[in-house]
Amino acid sequence: MTDSALPMTAAMANRAPRKLVLNEKRVRSRYAAERRFRAYGIAAIAFGLFFLAWLFVTLVVQGYGALQQSKMRLDVNLDAATLAPGGKVDDTTLRAADYTALLRTALRDTLGVGSDRAQRREAYALLSNGADNELRRIVMADPTLIGKTVPVWVSASADVDTLIKGQIARDLPENQRRLKDRQIAWVDKLVADNRLKKRFNGALFVNGASSDPEQAGMGVAIIGSMYMMLVVLLTALPVGVAAAVYLEEFAARNRWTDLIEVNINNLAAVPSIVFGLLGLAIFLNFFGMPRSAPVVGGLVLSLMTLPVVIIATRASIKAVPPSIREAALGVGASKMQVITHHVLPLALPGILTGTIIGMARALGETAPLLLIGMVAFVVAYPATPFDPATALPVQIYMWAGAPERSFVERTSAAILILLAFLIVMNAAAVLLRRRFERRW
Amino acid sequence: MSSTLVLAVVLLMMLASFVVGRQRALATAGGHTRALHSRPPYYGSYVALWAAVPALVLLLLWVVVEPMVVDMVVRNSLPDDVRALPPDKLSLVLTIIDNLVRGRATVGDVPAYAKEAAARQQSLHATASWAMAVLVIGLAAIGFFFGARRIAPTLRARNHVERAATWGLVACSAIAILTTVGIVCSMLFETLHFFSMVPPQDFFFGLVWDPRFSAAGRDGSAGQFGLIPLLWGTVFISLIAMLVAVPIGLLSAIYLSEYAHKTVRAWVKPLLEILAGIPTVVYGFFALSTLGPLFRDIGASVGLDVSATSALTAGVVMGVMIIPFVSSLSDDIINAVPQSLRDGSYALGATQSETIKRVVMPAALPGIVGSVLLAVSRAIGETMIVVMAAGIAAKLTLNPFDSVTTVTVKIVSQLTGDLEFNSPQTLVAFALGLTLFAVTLLLNIYALHIVRKYREQYD
Known part of the structure; x- marks a missing residue:
């Protein structure tokens, strides 16, 4: 070994020393290319994350303002002669009474407006069109107030709201502003008197559709979406699980099952x-179901969710080890008993996780709902799933198309609420998986 | 009696049958469960199935068929001169009758025959409802007695119930097929109807999209329904989306699977996937309210005329939405490339990026192409982003700053508002939908085929 090695080293020593690295410049450029490539990767990820952050920050910044609404404190004289002429206090008279007149009188007194009609009109424009509804609700909840002068908080108009929130510039020339100088002076006075301030905007969560931004809410949309999710849960879950059980446990591998699978x-x-076209042609035209009804929307969405449920169920049935089936068959259970008593309970967490994720996707889906008439102006709560309603994403779509400045912040707030629902659903799915998933 | 009430009665009867069947089985066995072939609840279910299933099937058929039959009878009983009216006048009459039946307000004066027809329809419907209630509940009772009489200790109740349950499972899995059949049939039917008014070659090869309003179609000035501008808009926007999504999605997939530390990957991957979980209407709003105006202002500051609803805005936002699709599918495929290929490359002295570019990527290419095709089909079918951010003017333009429109936008715009199901203006939406369905179906089948073939290659 050493004998043969020695002459070799001697021979090598005679030659000029060979450079270990052939071309440093080339290696440097190859390493630079390596660093560049990594940088591209980081840049790509950074772009994605930046966009995500930008989206969320924009929505929060635009939307949080809608959680508050400018309200006015007026000392309203609940005049018995106007509200209940002849001393009759019942629901019908109270519902039909002229609350606007009471509010306007109170506002005139507060601002010190005389009988000048232009001035009056400008003063009235400070109040929301729906303020009379708010007062009606207060009075009808407590009829003993009639005849007294009580301080009430009612909504200010959208123009006042945008002014208070600083969304319109005060220094524009008067004829380019929605509010005149006099109105701005009144608003400032009311603010200084502590009669006008931003309070929590409960109407946003409760009210139905309205063309006045300050009265518009998502109550109908939330209920409509809930009805739809109920329909999806009641149809897609059982049908999807049954289909998956059949395909996974019973079906022979043949052309029929291949066809179903594809x-x-x-x-x-x-x-x-x-799917929207399907719903329009089959459910509405052929079966004559009502337009704008959550039950139709729910059926369309459950057809969309069905594949998700089937795929998730099949995966979690597959994950149940054969030994469990064999043990149950061994003690005399029938195939159906094996499945209902053992396989399905063990697969349940996976099935529910898949279903929740599918439902979360269905909750955010808009396009098919547009075709079956969910784009509707619905003021009253739907009593059953067969009554007209809208859905959360459709409400967002409608508000996004509204021209008023105040609807921009409401759209963002609606999106935040929709995203909150989605986050809760996805978090539930993740928790369910963490908590109950078994590994064999 | 309303069908809901009948349904409730049948369900109650089903519950009662269960109890009775169970009791009866125990009674025939003299209280000894062991004498029975199956356990008592199976006997209960046996009777309940006999009571409920035939009755429910009849109920369902009745609810579907009855309105059609009543409609036909009423229509045939109209006076001859009314039935001879042209289709649009006739449909007006039918609408009036329908409004009368539903107690809605009608416009204009109502002819006497319409009132008569409405009354007839109401009385027919009332009779039919009673007939339905009697028949359905009677069938349920017959089923109940039939099932209950057959109960004996030797009856193999469990096997019967399980066979019925298996058929239930088969029926459920057939719904998947029925959905596809429903989609194809409903759209095909309306599309053929459309092609009877507008020749197919005008639709598929027409260069002008100008459908007019449905009222305008009546007086001879028919609209033009050229598919090409819509298809071009769809392709153009999808192309822009892919120019955003493919490089970014692919590069982030490569970084995450080849370079990133495990903890980084565990955080960044789910964060990027949030992008795919955000509802598309949110992207649409973002494009409309933030990105569109931003691009317009940037364009104005460099002297370009960028429309607020441009192909660029819609394309970029759609691209961002699609990033996670590309990246997670490519991620799977890159991970499926065997480590031995990488090790071989390192042994020859290649750097990591050289290995990725020269070895991993070529090996993964077919699968990545498949995943990109899946993303393309997603982009083509996307609706809300383009409805809100791409505009409605159908143009054949190469300018990304101009507004274009897509197939999906036109489906929505032709089908919202007042619908009339015998005008080409409405029916064209189904032809568009069928085209969309066919294109995405072919893309999906081809892409899934590539992905599957590729996956098997290294297994």
Whole structure:
């Protein structure tokens, strides 16, 4: 070994020393390319995360203002002669009474407005169109107030609201502003008197549709979306689980099951608007179901959710080890008993996780709902799923198209509420998986 | 009796049958469960199934068929001169009758025959409802007695119930097929109807989209329904979206799977996937309220005329939405490339990026192409972003700053508002929908085929 090695080293020593690194410049550039490539990767990820952060920050910055609404404190004289002529205090008279007149009198007194009609009109414009409804609700809740002078908080108009929130510039020339100089002076006076301030905007969560931004709310949309989710849960979950059980446990591998399988995979990728066309042609035209009804929306969404449920259920049924099935079969259970008593309970967390994720996707879906008439101006709460309603994403779509400045912040707030629902649902899915998922 | 009430009665009867069947089985066995072939609840379910299933099937059929039959009878009983009216006048008459039946307000004066027809329809409907209630509840009772009479200790109740349950499972899995059949049939039917008014070649090869209003179609000035401008808009916007999504999605997938530390990956991957979970209407609003005006202002500051609703805005936002699709699918595919290929490359002295570019990417390319195609089909079918951010003017333009429109936008705009189901203005939406369905279906099948073929390659 050493004998043969020695002449070799001697021979090498005779030659000029060879450079270990052939071309430093080239290596440097290769390393630079390596660093550049990594930087591209980081930049790509940074772009994605930046966009995500930008989206959320924009929505929060635009939307948090809508949680508050400018309200006015007026000392309203609940005149018995106006409210209950002839001393009759019942629901019908109270509902039909002229609350606007009471509010306007109170406002005139507060601002010291005389009988000048232009001045009066400008003063009245400070009040929301729906303020009489708010006063009606107060009086009807407590009829003993009639005849007294009570301080009430009622909504100011959207123009006042945007002024208080600093969303319109005060220094524009008067004819380019929605509020005149005199009105701004009144607003400032009311603010100084502590009669006009921002308070929590409960109407946003409770009210139905309204063309006055300060009265518009998402109550109908939230209820409509809940009805739809109920329909999805009641139809997509049982049907999806049954289909998955059949495909996974009973079906022989043949052309029929292959066809079903290809079908399910394709249904999962069909554009959502196509489901809307299906709903329009089949549910509305053929079966004559009502337009704008949450039950139709729910059925369309459950057809969309079905593939998600089936795929998730099949995966979690597959994850149940065969030993469990064999043990149950071994003690004499029938195949159906094995499935209902053992396989499904063990697969349940996975099934529910998949269902919740599918429902979260359905909750945010808009396009198919546009085609079955969920774009509707619905003021009253739907009593049943067959009554007209809207849905959260559709409400967002409608508000996004409204021209008033005040609707921008309301749209953002609506989006935040929708996202909050989605986050809660996804977090529930993750928790369910963490808490109950078993590994064999 | 309303169908809901009948349904409730049948369900109550089903519950009662369960109890009775169970009791009866125990009674026939003299209280000894062991003498029975199956456990008592199976006997209960057996009777309940006999009571409920035929009755419910009849109820469902009745609810579907009855309105059609009543409609037909009423229509045939109209006076001959009314039935001979042209289709649009006739449909007006039918609408008036429908409004009368539902107790809605009608416009204009109502002819006597319409009032008569409405009254007839109401009385027919009332009779039919009673007939339905009697028949359905009677069938449920017959089923109940039939099932209950057959109960004996030797009856193999469990096997019967399980066979019925298996058929239930088959029916549920057939719903998936029925949905597809429903989609294809409903759209095909309306599309053929559309093609009977507008020749197919005018639709598929027409260069002008100008449908007019449905009222305008009546007086001879038919609209033009050229698909090409819409298809171009769709392709153009999808192309812009892909120019955003493919490089960013691919590069982030490469970084996350090849370079990133485990903890970084565990945080960044779910964060990026949030982008895919945000509802598209939110992206639409963002494009409309933030990105569109931003691009317009930037364009104005460099002297470009950027429309507030431009192909660029819609494309960029859609691209961002699609990033997670590209990245998570590519991530799977890159991870499926065997480590041995990388090790071989390192052994030859290649740097990591050289390995990725020269070895991993070529090996993963077919799968990545498949995932990009899936993303393309997603982009083509996307609706809300383009409805809100891309504009409504159908143009054949190459300028990304101009507003274009897409197939999905037109489906929405033709089908919102007042609908009339015999005007080409409404029916064209179904032809567009069928085209969209066919294109995305082919893309999906092809892409899934590529992805699956590729996955098997290294397994």
